[in-house]
Amino acid sequence: MFSDHLSLFRVGYRWTVALGCYAVLLIPGFIQVGYYYFYSSQVRRGFVYGDQPRNRLDLYLPKNMNGPKPVVAFVTGGAWIIGYKALGSLLGQQLSERDIIVACIDYRLRKTVLLGGWVNFPQGTISDMVKEASQGISFICNKIAEYGGDPNRIYLMGQSAGAHIAACTLLEQAIKEADAEQRACWSVSQIKAYFGLSGGYNFLKLVDHFHSRVHVADIVFGTCTASWKGNKV
Template sequence: MRRLLLVAPVAVLVAVAVLLAATEYVVARPSHRTKNVAYVPATAPDFDPERHVLDVYSPKKPAPTAAGYPVVLFIHGGSWTSGNKNIYTFIGRRLAKQGVVAVVINYRLAPPVHVPEQAADCARALAWTVNNIKQYGGDPARVFVMGHSAGGGLAALLATDDALLAAAGLAQNPVRGAIMDDPAGLDMYSYLKEMRYSNDAQYLVPFGKDPAVWKEMSAIYKVRPGMPPFIFYLGGETYPSISGSSGRFRDRLKAIGQPAPYTIIPGRHHIPMVLQLYWQHNIIYQGLLKFVGA
């Protein structure tokens, strides 16, 4: 199947989470989860008590240095119209167990909002993380972003769009690196201009009909010297649109003298690229831990 299909079906992810729940308690013991922390003030006119919240997963052991543990902010996928942080507790637990403070966020979904508002939500969550993560054992000077599917596209915007972060109160980009797990949406401008497949109109729901917005929300057009480093993990059997845009993104990084590690995992489809993060010693964690200096 060659069409985009960016959504990792939530029902599938929920079913897998239920099946794995029996072992989750054992894994949870080395970490502490702080749930449903609001990253937008409740007094804000657009505050959403369900979507403007995040969870923090901290190692129970004190950090080996006074600076604290490295931090990874994870953004879920779901084609910009679905998904929930509560599906991804296993990622927070595995990262905390391996010496990383994990921040797993919700953001508003389309409809009624569009991708620019979602990107703004992610930027606000990043600002909260920088300003507050010290009290959870994290090092605010070592904050990384990570995303799967549509979350990968949003994470890439945090690493590349300084104006987006400035609007959230961040005078400088605090992102130290970006981990791309089968990312979608890196170049929605080209994708939506082509409209190659019969169901592509569904992506006009989150992106709208203005090509200028498609381009503004595509991180590939924001690649420039001096931006944070990227690391890519792609499924060998993922969708052509994801592998194609990721490859073009990598080429643009090379063109500015910033080559990015780029790992293709044979036989992996799109959904298993995030489900494999249930296992602590998989290849993504191995590379991630080195990347963040855990």
């Protein structure tokens, strides 16, 4: 069974062993970051911004809080299926040491089949992720002053899938603000800048690429081959 999955991903045993050794070498670094995340007094975990189980965010605060600090709202990546707010802990540590508050936003993910077993994340569509990221940003815009942040210096950042979600959130919010009948809890004008790191933005240009690797999509996204081929854009 495992060898079948390796063949689908076009990964041989040598590469698997090499990746395993590389992962072992990374363990000391992960331990350091994990210790910082769970035990540092500068990390404030689990602020609730919505009514879903994953609607939480973490704050990374500078040691020196003598005045309002700039704020980075960070949406983590993870291919829309494996992300978690703690993945932003290294970024939070590095920026907080430079007198910047970092808020890492968590959100619901897709439920997927991976290597033959269920990874039981709460189910959510891309629209749900965008909606919840918007709620997290709203919390930051309206509450960050209570934790020493400067509401006039808020920057939005996303990485990989998080970059895509953050970009969609800005677009959705701009559309909402253009409609006078819709109530907005935060404004795009409150975001000083957006930084998208290694994100996917124009998926129409990636359709052929995804179809050429449909067997991988079957495993990662739990989507049948026939469905992908039948719904090609």
